[in-house]
Amino acid sequence: MSAEQVLYSVVVNDEEQYSIWWDGRELPAGWRNEGTRGSREECLAHIDQVWTDMRPLSLRRRMERG
Template sequence: MQWTVLVDDQQQHALYPADRPAPAGWHPTGFTGTEDACEAHVDAVRPDVRPPA
């Protein structure tokens, strides 16, 4: 299964099935891959999971 990384307006990231449209309020980041690859990508670009202040 392929996953895509989504981001919301608070810069929170989520993994979502790549074959489905993004839910309201979420936008694709352009990164798609395996679940492990997507998790590694999120860890690299957003190591602090708290929403920005």
């Protein structure tokens, strides 16, 4: 299978950090499917659009509380 044929899924963890994972493989603990599937490039482009704040969720919440 060529690199162009490999499907990936966009995954996200409880801290709202994004990554890609091979589609159909078991996810590591703490990660869930975000719902986007496609080539590596398509998944990374999607992450670029939706992951605009790189700070972990727990840090963002602490900063909001002041």
